[in-house]
Amino acid sequence: MLTVTVNGVERDAPRGERSLLSYLRFDLGLTGTKYGCGEGLCGACTVLVDGQPLRSCMTTVGAVAGGSVTTIEGVSSGNTLESLHPVQRAFVQEQAMQCGYCIPGFVMSTIGLLNREAHPSVGQIREALAEHMCRCGTYQRIEQAVERAARGDE
Numbered sequence: 001m002l003t004v005t006v007n008g009v010e011r012d013a014p015r016g017e018r019s020l021l022s023y024l025r026f027d028l029g030l031t032g033t034k035y036g037c038g039e040g041l042c043g044a045c046t047v048l049v050d051g052q053p054l055r056s057c058m059t060t061v062g063a064v065a066g067g068s069v070t071t072i073e074g075v076s077s078g079n080t081l082e083s084l085h086p087v088q089r090a091f092v093q094e095q096a097m098q099c100g101y102c103i104p105g106f107v108m109s110t111i112g113l114l115n116r117e118a119h120p121s122v123g124q125i126r127e128a129l130a131e132h133m134c135r136c137g138t139y140q141r142i143e144q145a146v147e148r149a150a151r152g153d154e
């Protein structure tokens with residue numbers, strides 16, 4: 001057995017070619033990480049591994065053994081607006097979602113971006129989120145939410 005730390009808890013994980021997305025959703029019940037395309041193209045399955053965004057559909061569990069995985073369930077301390085991660089709160093405040101299916105992936109990539117660059121330019125935001133797809137088309141509000149999170153507005 002391999003071990004992987006998920007949202008701060010060390011877990012046993014299977015060897016082999018099992019995808020990280022499948023492991024998170026079906027073994028651990030962390031369904032906030034979404035299945036979209038399954039081909040690394042849409043970003044819905046994005047999680048953080050050691051603080052940086054990764055497509056969990058294209059990553060085996062073994063590839064992250066010994067690492068620290070954070071899913072959308074691991075970024076807030078509760079369900080109230082005040083207990084959300086500042087990036088989640090900014091997405092709510094900017095109403096940057098319609099159906100919401102893609103939003104966990106956008107949030108995780110935004111947290112990864114702000115981990116690398118506290119005050120990203122518009123170009124850096126667009127580059128970081130370029131390979132995320134939102135079928136509702138809320139890209140402008142998503143960009144505003146990222147800018148709001150970077151400013152630290154409450």
Ligand code: FES
Nearest residue numbers: 036037038043057
């Ligand atoms: Fe992984 Fe689309 S489901 S990138």
